Amino acid sequence: MARAAQKDSKTDSGKKLSNVSRDDLLKYYRQMVLIRRFEERAGQLYGMGLIGGFCHLYIGQEAVAVGMEAASKDGDQVITGYRDHGHMLAAGMDPNAVMAELTGRSGGSSKGKGGSMHMFDIETGFFGGHGIVGAQVSLGTGLAFADFYKQNGNVSFTYFGDGAANQGQVYESFNMAQLWKLPVVYVIENNEYAMGTALARASATVNLSQRGSSFGIPGETVDGMDVFAVKEAAERAAEHARSGKGPYILEMKTYRYRGHSMSDPAKYRSKEEVDEVKTTRDPIDHVKTMLQQAGVSEDDIKTIDNEIKAIVLEAVEFAQTSPEPDPSELYTDVYLEA
Amino acid sequence: MTDILMPALSPTMEEGTLSKWLVKVGDTVAAGDVIAEIETDKATMEVEAVDEGKIEALLIEAGTEGVKVNSVIARLEGGTSSAAPAPAAAPAEAKAEAPAAAPVAAKPQNDPEIPEGTPTVRITVRDALRDAMAEEMRRDDKVFLMGEEVAQYQGAYKVSRGLLEEFGERRVIDTPITEMGFAGIGAGAAMTGLKPIIEFMTFNFAMQAIDHILNSSAKTLYMSGGQIKSSIVYRGPNGAAARVGAQHSQDYSAWYAQIPGLKVIAPYDAADAKGLLKAAIRDPNPVVFLEHEMMYGLEFDIPDVEDFVLPIGKAKIQRTGADVTIVAHSRMVGFALKAAEQLAAEGIDAEVVNLRTLRPLDTDTVIASVKKTNRLVTVEEGWGPMGVGAEIAARVTAEAFDDLDAPPARVHQEDVPMPYAANLEALTVPSVEKIIAAVKQVTYK
Numbered sequence A: 001m002a003r004a005a006q007k008d009s010k011t012d013s014g015k016k017l018s019n020v021s022r023d024d025l026l027k028y029y030r031q032m033v034l035i036r037r038f039e040e041r042a043g044q045l046y047g048m049g050l051i052g053g054f055c056h057l058y059i060g061q062e063a064v065a066v067g068m069e070a071a072s073k074d075g076d077q078v079i080t081g082y083r084d085h086g087h088m089l090a091a092g093m094d095p096n097a098v099m100a101e102l103t104g105r106s107g108g109s110s111k112g113k114g115g116s117m118h119m120f121d122i123e124t125g126f127f128g129g130h131g132i133v134g135a136q137v138s139l140g141t142g143l144a145f146a147d148f149y150k151q152n153g154n155v156s157f158t159y160f161g162d163g164a165a166n167q168g169q170v171y172e173s174f175n176m177a178q179l180w181k182l183p184v185v186y187v188i189e190n191n192e193y194a195m196g197t198a199l200a201r202a203s204a205t206v207n208l209s210q211r212g213s214s215f216g217i218p219g220e221t222v223d224g225m226d227v228f229a230v231k232e233a234a235e236r237a238a239e240h241a242r243s244g245k246g247p248y249i250l251e252m253k254t255y256r257y258r259g260h261s262m263s264d265p266a267k268y269r270s271k272e273e274v275d276e277v278k279t280t281r282d283p284i285d286h287v288k289t290m291l292q293q294a295g296v297s298e299d300d301i302k303t304i305d306n307e308i309k310a311i312v313l314e315a316v317e318f319a320q321t322s323p324e325p326d327p328s329e330l331y332t333d334v335y336l337e338a
Numbered sequence B: 001m002t003d004i005l006m007p008a009l010s011p012t013m014e015e016g017t018l019s020k021w022l023v024k025v026g027d028t029v030a031a032g033d034v035i036a037e038i039e040t041d042k043a044t045m046e047v048e049a050v051d052e053g054k055i056e057a058l059l060i061e062a063g064t065e066g067v068k069v070n071s072v073i074a075r076l077e078g079g080t081s082s083a084a085p086a087p088a089a090a091p092a093e094a095k096a097e098a099p100a101a102a103p104v105a106a107k108p109q110n111d112p113e114i115p116e117g118t119p120t121v122r123i124t125v126r127d128a129l130r131d132a133m134a135e136e137m138r139r140d141d142k143v144f145l146m147g148e149e150v151a152q153y154q155g156a157y158k159v160s161r162g163l164l165e166e167f168g169e170r171r172v173i174d175t176p177i178t179e180m181g182f183a184g185i186g187a188g189a190a191m192t193g194l195k196p197i198i199e200f201m202t203f204n205f206a207m208q209a210i211d212h213i214l215n216s217s218a219k220t221l222y223m224s225g226g227q228i229k230s231s232i233v234y235r236g237p238n239g240a241a242a243r244v245g246a247q248h249s250q251d252y253s254a255w256y257a258q259i260p261g262l263k264v265i266a267p268y269d270a271a272d273a274k275g276l277l278k279a280a281i282r283d284p285n286p287v288v289f290l291e292h293e294m295m296y297g298l299e300f301d302i303p304d305v306e307d308f309v310l311p312i313g314k315a316k317i318q319r320t321g322a323d324v325t326i327v328a329h330s331r332m333v334g335f336a337l338k339a340a341e342q343l344a345a346e347g348i349d350a351e352v353v354n355l356r357t358l359r360p361l362d363t364d365t366v367i368a369s370v371k372k373t374n375r376l377v378t379v380e381e382g383w384g385p386m387g388v389g390a391e392i393a394a395r396v397t398a399e400a401f402d403d404l405d406a407p408p409a410r411v412h413q414e415d416v417p418m419p420y421a422a423n424l425e426a427l428t429v430p431s432v433e434k435i436i437a438a439v440k441q442v443t444y445k
């Protein structure tokens, strides 16, 4: 029987610092702060009634999307579930278009027709934005099938949650991906909860990196709060997939700071638990500390913070001033002309 | 200076209680700091500062109830002035999210099931459903509830509140997110005579499980030559909530109502919910029970009797009238009643038939009504083609062709996936105005 490799990447900022350029540090810091500030504003707009329905914030998980993105190449694809704003920003989508989609305006990436859970951007290879838990896993495997079919050397980064990891289609996909050696990296964002259900209450085994072991798919558990650990693991995984060895699983240990969606009071976990993560494992604080160690001044950090603030405020402004879609849009995009 | 506004916890929240301030005037806060706790009947949540600055004023006292969403609750000094647009900036469409038609008092109702003079109690649809399950679980140990978040979280929409406490983990069971798996487990358990209630967080997710509902539950009695029964209830919210987009807003009434072997129920008010869910649980057949999220929080009077069970397969005349028959089910009954109220002011007297059950369909009640009014309008939340309205129109034209004074009219969702944008969503879903227009069409007014 093929044995799946198991490795644990641990944070060791002191040691890693030497392999990381100051520019990289600044880039990751900037991207992660952009996601956090963007999401905070989205939460605010929701509270004001400008965003409706469901709105799942990515706050706390920023290092995963940003670290993974650092290992991707042009042409690679990304697909995820409904907690998708962070991935879109990391993939380089325009914050204005993302925020305007949240407010349902014509300037949104789906012209306002998709909403928070359903955004796509063919340019950046972002394939959504899916609302049915687990569906993106088969779809992401299909993106990898297309890469394999076209032999284009691209990889599909397929993200899903710890809760989604129990869906049946995940294992159907794992089997085919390994059988056909499809270039897919499965990124399980283990933020410890699926709505109100803690991982151990829904999973017979909790080491999600080993979920592919019966198919012989290698997997690693990664500190998903450490953008460098994420990036390094992502590089290994992408290399494995790109070189024709088939799928690879990365279990990202992360945490969501907010409720599942806006109306979740999150009573299933203690305030102390959340505070503990915020104060000891915050992914942005981690990079900030490294920036300071690398000699970047407070003023330089503040300059970035202010730039990000301006970008997000512009997105907020755009998302409120962009007009609603024209009523005629109701009937467009249902079919293409044959 | 930045205004901090009372946030909404959910699309339908209009006001809440500001339970606690976690900061005081003069404190400096950073973006993301928790500054207050607010509460509604459903949830407690923290309010975070979205900007940095010094708290200049707390304008609402802790403990104040009924604080309107978007009213200013505090002021930050410093901060970016454009950070929090004034409440007036909130667009009008936010209002469109509120239930468009609240239930209205109807003309004397014709409900043969309930004796004249029966006392009533006021209860939400949510609690009526919970009570129905609790009563049936007390009656019969074979009944159990299984689904995502039904136990510890008390239901994603709080429908199963209190059930875990009363019945314990053996009978109120949280599942992983594995619809096909747990629906199949329910269907299998039912084959042995257990009576599962399988809750889908919403029926959108039952698409993962529809194979078991159809292939394993609906057909088993037939395939086994009558040996294996499937007394199982598949329930959960169906249809469109507010602004949740294409994958979370679908009405499956017509889908399930097409399947022989299934019974399909779509309650409107609390009485329907309680009386029919109890009947569904007792029924020896597989039942698909289609609830509506937008109805859960609404209160209605229900008969205050010991064991309130309604018959499956019987429609209810929700409002009597002489000029036109409006046939609806689920939330659309409320829309139809509201339309009838407005039409009455214009001198059109509409009768509203609440179907209650879609399979078996109570054609007799509908036909009898049409024979009286000679005009038919059907209303459903789902798409029109091949829909519930199409079926009713076909039966009425086949059985009461000579009684019709106008071709039947159908009101339904536009023939497109559900858009997210507020203005487009409002255009696509059925509305009171669309029902009124359809009535005018068939009455040539």
Ligand SMILES: Cc1ncc(C[n+]2csc(CCOP(=O)(O)OP(=O)(O)O)c2C)c(N)n1
Residues within 6 Å of the ligand: A083, A131, A132, A133, A134, A160, A161, A162, A163, A164, A165, A189, A191, A193, A194, A195, A260, B148, B177, B179, B201, B205, B208
């Ligand atoms: C098939 C299906 N079942 C249920 C749901 C409702 N639902 C949405 S998100 C969610 C929890 C998913 O948790 P997880 O996979 O851990 O992702 P996270 O939200 O933590 O990012 C559930 C049950 C759904 N959208 N689709």
Ligand SMILES: [Mg+2]
Residues within 6 Å of the ligand: A161, A162, A163, A189, A190, A191, A192, A193, A194, A195
């Ligand atoms: Mg999770």
